[in-house]
Amino acid sequence: MNYIKGYRCTICQKEFKPGEVGLTCPHCGEKGILDVIYDYDKLKEVLTKEYFANNRNYSMWRYWPMMGIEETHIDEMLRIGWTPLYHARRLGEYLGVKKLYVKDDGLNPSGSSKDRASGVAVLKAIEAGARTIACSSTGNAASSCACQAAHMGLKAVIFVPKRAPIGKVTQISLYGATLISVDGDYKAAFKLSKAAIDKYGWYNRNAAINPFMVEGKKTVSLEIAEQLGWEVTDWVAISVGDGCTVGGVYKGFAELFKLGLIKKIPKILGVQSTGCCPFVIASKNNEPLKEADENTIADSIAVGIPRNPIKAINAIKNSNGAWIAVPDSDIINSMAILGRLEGVFGEPAGVAAIAGIKKAVEQGIIKKDETVTTIVTGNGLKDPANAQKAINAPVLMKPNLEELDKFLKEKGVI
């Protein structure tokens, strides 16, 4: 059994009962992305603070009653989630906020927060009796889908744009998926995957269309709240590409609020790169979303046509949050700062939110007496080529103590 009450269209707001619809709203077509809604009264009886205090499953699966899945297979799944939340004292001081927490979601099985959605996708595919799962992605969703499918014995067909970093592409093939590297950008990869899914009837993991992906992604917020003893920070900062992750982050907090487990919903700071920031431009000019260039090193958020705009826009609006864009140079700098001050290695998109916090503090959007949580969405080892832009190349040295002595003095180590 599960606790799903039905689905609500994000455009026309019409509600549907389970089994009444496919993945999208029949009235609004493909743009009619659905939200999963639950029997919250029933959930309230089950999901109490005591329930969580006594729950020994330290993974995102501990939240299964509010993830739209059956409990049947969760013990067979990889351990996804329950990633560490660090009180980042030194980085917090550098950014000028009262208290900063860093959630290192790069420590998931395939190295990114996308495992949260892919795990749910694989379970839903199994529930639907599918044998093959497919998705298009800028890289992380793809490698995580391949990873989770491999563990549960499903076939995976994965579409990536040609610019996907080699680390992520290597992961996909290593997990045994069929890799389609599309000669084009993310838009082209998405289009081809959609046509193939329509033709072959594979289970569709494309995050924007499949409403259950948000149900996985929102678990990051459930963990943050629980790890903070149900006292959430004033802000949560997250990088934004397609819009699904930020939509999930908001839904997680909004549902905890509805269940009476937290007293407020954090303001959400949506961060994009200035090289690809359709949400920031639309919000600044108060106009509908327009297609943007995909010109950033933060490949995971290089999404010119976000596929889930409504959930993302609502997340920022309904939480009284803000949008902000940061240049790639700030993103590269954040990679180095996060590594140096906290010992956490994030990929460019994973640390973009940290650059966003810095700018938001400078602009007075985040006040100095406010607390902030940021989510590092992907591991830096996935994209070492870009990480090298944040560091000095190593110096090769003769095995000679005098030479070493000179070098250490120059560096101020001794």
Ligand SMILES: [Zn+2]
């Ligand atoms: Zn609709």
